[in-house]
Amino acid sequence: MYLRISYSAASVFLVSLAFLAFHFCIPSSAHAATYLVRADGTGDFPTIQSAIDAAVNGDRVLLADGVFSGPGNRDLTYGLKAITIESEGGVPADCVIDCADPLAPHRGFLFDGEGPGSILRKIEIRNGRADFGGGIYSTNASPTITRCTLVSCSAVAQGGGIYVDGGSPAFSYCYALYCDAEEGGGAFVTGSPGEVYFVGGFADNQADFGAGLCVDDGGSAHLFNAAFVRNEATTYGGAVAVRNNSTFRSELTSFEDSEAATGGAVYTDHSSITLTDSWILRNHASHGAGIWCQNGSSPTLNRCVVAFNYAPGYGGGVHCWNSSPDIRSSTFYDNAAGEHGNGVSIEQCGLSLSRSIIAFGAEGEAVYCYEPDVISIECCDIYGNQGGDWTSYIAPFQDTEGNLRLDPRFCDGPGGDWTLEATSPCLPHSAPNPECDLIGAFGVGCPVSSTDEPLLTEFGESWLRVQPSPFRDGTWIRLNAAPTEVVRVSVFDAAGRLVRDLRREPVRDGTLEIEWDGRDQAGSPVGPGVYFVRAEAEDRSASRPVVLVR
Known part of the structure; x- marks a missing residue:
């Protein structure tokens, strides 16, 4: 995933987390109880559902690490109670609700009418099966x-991982992995009068329509600091599909390596989408x-990057029919279209393009x-x-209205900088x-150097790489810098807090490789989420996001 932020990401995350804490938390009773349930049936109650049934508002059901399965440990319902269910160890992969049953389908949780005081934390739901919502089903909740x-x-x-019909659930640092459905392999959102909030990731999901996320029939979804990676749809919307008067908006979100027949990353029909500070990278579709x-789905892109996408037909970056895109302050790089429009392709609609770069398209x-309408x-x-x-x-627009045909002089376009x-x-x-x-x-990311020594420049992908991402057990940090240059490599959480100081030493032979095992300075495993690897050398620095799943 590539991340390019010209302002403080930490401040944005802090505001977001403060909002969640204030808006969604309900104070517990002074006499709130905590019940411990173990996978072997010991503990305060033999099953999770029996503990839920005994709990009252404000209580907490704590699940010991282990694999919970069988009746009473799946198809779980809160019964309108404002209680918390969470793992004792805090690592989802160590506390699993396994819904597998060769004789009948089962899901993890069903929410029906509950409010924000019904809390689920740090659990993995595995092998859920249902007609709708294989992992979690939420209706008017x-x-x-x-x-x-x-x-x-x-x-x-619909909704291999998550199904939402009505209400405004908040999913924070949640991940849908290897899920599938006819529509919305990772998640499906419909009919929500409010807005469904997602922070997290969708990876390796499959569907006919909207492999990562599908928003349909008036649904509304807001994604913040999210990642879509390697999702695949047989028809429309490899990462996301939005249709039928629905609304989708993303901030600090990446759409990567996804594929569909139409709309490799995003497909929208009769709906509204807004992408801000987002990245659309290495996706593939026949068109778009x-x-x-x-059909009137006029997308707005603001401060976005659209790069390395390929369509053998029309629209390597964006293709719109009867929908007028509004593209502002964005960068299109090395997209390709076998027929027309490596950057943008429009049919029977208008186009607003301002303060943007379309450069080095391959085809x-x-x-x-x-047959365009109004073009600006x-x-x-x-x-x-x-x-x-x-x-x-667009030929008449060249050399007018501040338009250019000059090399934008990227710091390292092929390397993703x-x-x-x-x-x-373009400054x-x-x-x-x-x-x-x-x-x-x-803006500016690299100085003009009078030497031939490689520089560690801000946001320079060719100088700092973190792979794989997402990861479970470990990820490798690879750094190129001037020999003997002293480099400090650290990991920070989304709020800007130091998680781990990995190394501070001179670089030898111009390269440095470090593994981060997903642990903090004390050696304890950290929770899943988005972290930032930062490398600092003298007055130069580089940052990369990395997604940890458990």
Whole structure:
């Protein structure tokens, strides 16, 4: 996953977490009880459901580490109670609800009318099966679900991992992995008068429609600090599908390595989508490898990166039919379309393109228009595209309204660093377009160096790599820097707190490799979530996000 943030991500996360804490927590009774349940049937109650049945508002049901299975440990219901169910050890992979049954389908939890005081924390739900919501089914409910993982859950119809119909549940640092359904392999959201909130990730899910997430029939979903990785749909929306008067918005979210027949990352029809500070990378589809939009679904992209996507047909980055995209302060890099529009392709609709870069497209012209409506292009740099830059309907916009055809001078475009050199013409109020502010998603990221020594530059992907991500047991941090340069490598959580100081020493032979095992400074396993690896050398630094699942 690539992360490019020109402001403090920590402050955003703190605001988000404070909101969750204030809005969703209900104080417990002064006489709240805690009941311990063990997988072997010992403890205060023999099963999880029997403990729930005995609990009253404010109580806590604590699950010892182990694998819970069989009657009473699946198909669990809260019964409208404001209670907390959580693992004792705090690591979801160590506290598993296994719903497997060769004779009948079962899911993990069913919520029906509960409020935010019904809390589920730090549990893994595995092998759930149902018609709707193989792992979790929520109807007209707003539970608070935190640090839970759904693994290998499936649904015949909708929501392999999660199904939401009405209400405003909050899923914080939750992950749907290897789940499948006809629609919404990871999660399905429909009919929500409120907004379903997701922080977390969707990886390796499958569906016919919306493999990671499907939002349908008036549903509304808000994703913050989320990741979609390697999801695959046979028809529409490899990562996300949004249709039928639904709403989808994402912030600090990546859509990577996903595939569909149409809309490799995102597909939208008769709906509204807004992507802010998000990344659409290495997706594939016949048309609209990054985004496909149609029938009035006019997407808004703000400070986004769309790169390395490929469509053998139309729209390597974005393809819209009868839907007018609004693209602002974004960077399109090395997308390809076998027929037309490596960056943007539109049919029978308008286009608003401002303060954006479309550069170095491998196949197809930068922008393709078929029977276009109103087109507005200002303060944009379109350059180096193999099929042409300012062509056809957009040719009259070249060298007017602050538009350019100049090398944007990325710090390391092929390596995924789309910040700009200090001499870039896309910097704010630079010649030859002093009337324009910053063009593209990112500002200066690398100095002009008079030496041939490699530099560790801010956001430089070629200098700092963290793989794999997501990971369970360990991930490798690989760093290139000047020999003998002293480098400090640390891990921080989403709130900006130091988790682990991994190393502070000179780099030898220009390379450094370090493994992070998902533990903190004291050697204790940390919880699942998004962390940041930071490398610092003198006055230069680089950061990378990494997703830990348990």
